[in-house]
Amino acid sequence: MQGFMDRLADVLGKFANRINNLRYIMVIKNAFAALIPVIITGAFGTLFSAMVFDAENGLAQIEALRFLESLKPISSAVSYVTLSFLTIYAVFLIG
CATH class of the missing domain: 1.20.5 (Single alpha-helices involved in coiled-coils or other helix-helix interfaces)
Structure with a gap:
């Protein structure tokens, strides 16, 4: 074998x-x-948006950490810019 x-x-x-x-x-x-740094940055933006800054499921549901909810748009924007435009970045680098 x-x-x-x-x-x-x-x-x-x-x-x-x-x-x-x-x-x-x-x-x-x-x-x-x-593009690996861009992918990792977008993944962390998604992770923080969903698990840290979310008021229903994340750490922001704790009353003392409620201020974290105001940071969610920033991490959502980071996630959007990196992962949504990933194809444009890839075409630019491959092209």
Whole structure:
């Protein structure tokens, strides 16, 4: 069984290496690697908007932390700008 797994890993590794060396795949891979900070920023904006600044389900439901609800539009805007325009950023980097 181990010999089969080694042969399968060798065949798939060669195939993946061949695909990875294609010019267009490399450009797309590098563009998305450059977009990782944008994706992470948008994910944190969504996370804070839903779990911290939400008055019904987040930390803002606690009376002492009610002031956090006023920060929700900021995190929603960060999430919108990063994740909604992700395709524009990707096209610019790939193009």
